[in-house]
Amino acid sequence: MENQVNWLIENRTSVLVLIFVIARLISAVGLTLDLAVCKGCLSLTMLDLEGHIDFHNTQVAATDFGNHKTALPAGVLYPRSVADVASLVTSIYKLSGGGSNLTVAARGHAHSLNGQAQAEGGIVINMGSMKGGIRVDKKGMYAEVSGGELWIELLNATLEVGLAPKSWTDYLYLTVGGTLSNAGVSGQAFRHGPQITNVYHLEVVTGKGDVLTCSKHHNAQLFHAVLGGLGQFGIITKATVALEPAPHRVKWIRVLYSDFKTFTQDQENLISRPEEGELTFDYVEGFVIVNNGGLLSNWRSSFFSPQNPVKVSSLNTTGRVLYCLEMTLNYMHENFDKVDEDVTWLLSSLHFIPGSVFMTDLSYVEFLDRVHTSEIKLQKQGLWDVPHPWLNLMVPKSKIHEFDARVFKDILRNTSSGPILIYPMNRNKWDDKMSAVTPEEDIFYLVGLLRSALRSERRGGPNSEEFLRDQNERILDFCNREGMGVKQYLPQYSTESEWKKHFGGKWNRFSEWKATYDPSAILAPGQRIFSRPARSPLAL
Structure with missing residues (x-):
């Protein structure tokens, strides 16, 4: 007995570390069991992120404004930078080659109507946690804004220098990236067009995890694809929006x-x-x-x-x-x-x-x-x-x-x-x-x-x-x-034939863009436009 006590005293540091590790394993067993159900999720816990992924409180991203469809994701990413978004998408894209069914949905203010910003069993990105700030160029008459910022926040920032965006939606508590992924219309559209025609540049994370900038003159195909693209080709992380003098x-x-x-x-x-x-x-x-x-x-x-x-x-x-x-x-x-x-x-x-x-x-x-x-x-x-x-x-x-x-x-x-x-x-x-x-x-x-x-x-x-x-x-x-x-507008179809009819002559181009920018079809699954390609099984 005395020898055992002496051994414990001599190795007390190692014993304390062992007790700590065992305690952490016991407390994390619930998380481990959850991740075992989700192919690929365990590897996501090892990502080096500025923000974090929450695998517990996922109910917060299971519903939307429509209050009609519920889809529980496996996790919710709270990014602090575009690098976080790119790291997640890159990892899931690589996992898709081995059979993972993980998908990704960007969630702004959750004003979708029928689960369009949901990812059942996948990862939802809370875009509102990535506040990149708003930079207003008064001379150039434009503003650079994070895709997760609300339009009301952009309005308040631009009004400080006497400017404002040209085109609006009727409701301002929507994210910039969210409305630009649809169109963004209101009573000003007859003069200025929808919000998507009042954008100069975008920063986009594609379905491969690439971070690309684009405009009408640079990466123009991606620029045109993403604007009004229902989130199918990339996640808008930054936009340069046209401004005009703001009336009083x-x-x-x-x-x-x-x-x-x-x-x-x-x-x-x-x-x-x-x-x-x-x-x-x-x-x-x-x-x-x-x-x-x-x-x-x-x-x-x-x-x-x-x-x-x-x-x-x-x-x-x-x-x-x-x-x-x-x-x-x-x-x-x-x-x-x-x-x-x-x-x-x-x-x-x-x-x-x-x-x-x-x-x-x-x-x-x-x-x-x-x-x-x-x-x-x-x-x-x-x-x-x-x-x-x-x-x-x-x-x-x-x-x-x-x-x-x-x-x-x-x-x-x-x-x-x-x-x-x-x-x-x-x-x-x-x-x-x-x-x-x-x-x-x-x-x-x-x-x-x-x-x-x-x-x-x-x-x-x-x-x-x-x-x-x-x-x-x-x-x-x-x-x-x-x-x-x-x-x-804000379409709610569920079959490929309906989507083909909706896009009409644009369907072939739309499909080609999908194959180019999101070949594994991991982005915006809640739109129910494209099915995931078949893959071989993936082991954890």
Whole structure:
């Protein structure tokens, strides 16, 4: 016994180390068992990263804004640099050659609708943890921004020097890389095009793990592939975004129509005005009121003030499908005395219901961030984190009246589950070299059914997720049956034949780009566009 005690004293350092190692192994056994289920995950724990991979708390990346699909990843990467992203993708690309089924999805603000930013059993990259900072070049009129930054953060940074991006989305709490992987549209797109046409350079991590810079003149094929490419060819880690002088304030105007033909004619005339030499609105959108029990219950209360010349009740619109044209005119403080005159002149060419002009004046930031204000109110009411069975369609101009008759006045008649946007865009403001697809006509309409389901609604009830998704299917069936030439924006297809039809003449090129930049099909599996190629088994 004495000899054993003496041995322990003489080797106490070794004994303590052994006890520490055993304790760590016991505490990590759960993780080891988890990794044993995931082919290749064990090797990822050995990556030299500035950030880290969390293999435990993966539920945070299993859902999205749509609240419809759940897909649990094996791990979540919280990168601190582009090197972290490249290291992960390179490792998974190499593992794919030996049979690993690991995939990678870049997750921004998780505003996808049907699992597009999910990677079941794979690795999700939390892009928001990679804040690379924002550099604004006032003289060059551009900003360099990390792909994980939010547009609201970019706006705040550029406003410090009196500048702002040209093209927007209606909601600013989205990542730069996320919207550029789709298109990024709002009421400014008729003038400036979508966000993807207002980018000078990109930094991209391809599906092989290569870190490449690209532009229209350097690695142009990758540049055009990634913009609107649904995350299939690379992860956007940095972007150089075009800027313009930022206005100080905005006149925000809404007018009403009861005749759809008149409504669309006025919208089309507004977006067709010459850009130079003629005064025009800076933003043009619209929405449909299909369940009108009085405007007060449908419009934001900010539009009802003592300055409005006509009482809402005097419009006598109850029970009618109405169309609202929404416009803004931006201005600087020094032009305040002239802005009302300009608005009056612009409105004089429109044919809305007499007395239905509602106008408010607010700062440029307040206007751009308007949806976030509504978000805060809905969160307080518990109505934000609910299922969102949204459907966004691009409808050719020649078919929009047929769409109105069948969808707005029939399928959606007497429903009230969220905004229904409708506004036209000019196709010549889009770059056909890019992956994003649109209808082939010169003018097409964005129709957004931005509806929310109530969890408390009985199954099949008019505000239930099942009912709203059934309506979406009826709308899509109608469009397909009648050959409307409609394209989905933020598409939600699940078969290769559907994707081929969606991309049309761009499909072959799209497939070739995939083979070039992501040959193992490890990127953005949640889009469900490409299947993984068969590989031989891989041992841990």
